[in-house]
Amino acid sequence: MTTGTCLCGAVRYEIDGPFSMMAICHCSMCRKEHGTQFATFVGAPLSGFRWLSGEDNITDYASSPSGHRYFCRTCGSPAPMLIPAMDMVVAPAGNLEQDPGIRPQMHLFVGSKAPGYVITDDLPQYDAYPPEWGGGGGVKRPTVTAPEGIVPGSCLCGGVAWEVTGKPSLMMNCHCSRCRRGRGAAHATNAFYKLDQFRWVRGEELTDSFKVPDAQFFTQHFCRVCGSPTPRVMEKFNRVLVPAGAFDADPGVQPTAHIFVAYKAPWFEITDDIPQFSEMMPR
Numbered sequence: 001m002t003t004g005t006c007l008c009g010a011v012r013y014e015i016d017g018p019f020s021m022m023a024i025c026h027c028s029m030c031r032k033e034h035g036t037q038f039a040t041f042v043g044a045p046l047s048g049f050r051w052l053s054g055e056d057n058i059t060d061y062a063s064s065p066s067g068h069r070y071f072c073r074t075c076g077s078p079a080p081m082l083i084p085a086m087d088m089v090v091a092p093a094g095n096l097e098q099d100p101g102i103r104p105q106m107h108l109f110v111g112s113k114a115p116g117y118v119i120t121d122d123l124p125q126y127d128a129y130p131p132e133w134g135g136g137g138g139v140k141r142p143t144v145t146a147p148e149g150i151v152p153g154s155c156l157c158g159g160v161a162w163e164v165t166g167k168p169s170l171m172m173n174c175h176c177s178r179c180r181r182g183r184g185a186a187h188a189t190n191a192f193y194k195l196d197q198f199r200w201v202r203g204e205e206l207t208d209s210f211k212v213p214d215a216q217f218f219t220q221h222f223c224r225v226c227g228s229p230t231p232r233v234m235e236k237f238n239r240v241l242v243p244a245g246a247f248d249a250d251p252g253v254q255p256t257a258h259i260f261v262a263y264k265a266p267w268f269e270i271t272d273d274i275p276q277f278s279e280m281m282p283r
Ligand SMILES: [Zn+2]
Pocket: 006, 007, 008, 009, 010, 011, 072, 073, 074, 075, 076, 077
């Protein structure tokens, strides 16, 4: 049996194994909803799924005519999707608290993966859904054109938008358990800009935040309408954290470090050659 939880702990559930599916999705909607360069999901028979708490703390956003995205209204963490028609529950793997036993089987929607992101494992790759799921699928997203030197970003519903100029001073993958729960993903990928490189375009008032009570700084900012992680402006440090999945154009850089690898998800294998640090990167 595997339990899952959101970042704030309000939403809790358990899933009996065995899990039937584990897939990595690169579609732009998952990237925005998780704020990461890709998302990983596990699937299991619906009969083995139980809410432990917080079912009423979940809200949803209709991301397409047939698809809904579910998230905790307090902390923004992605929540499981129940699909009775397929007798299946699909859960974001980053929220699981134990090793589900299963390992990623394939990459989906590689045709719309994050700009510049290179897949370094040898799992099968599909442009959209795999043939055994009927192939095809997906939703056409608007292409965003930006003036030279400006990289726009937005949440899944489009209500919150911002732009950055120039390159970030740092871009990192964080494997800590807070990032994994908050993003519902293998790890967070964040880019850090100086305050004067960042500007809200619209919707700052639609954002909400959740600070982990026993953390010194850890705060997740997200769009109240769609749950997508949004930038976190830290005036005191002259820094803005931008979730990598939200970029609408190529930020021109890739992560240069894996941090807090000591807390990495057991089901996720690092196959790239980006330097790894067991905790924070030494200054
Ligand atoms: Zn929560």
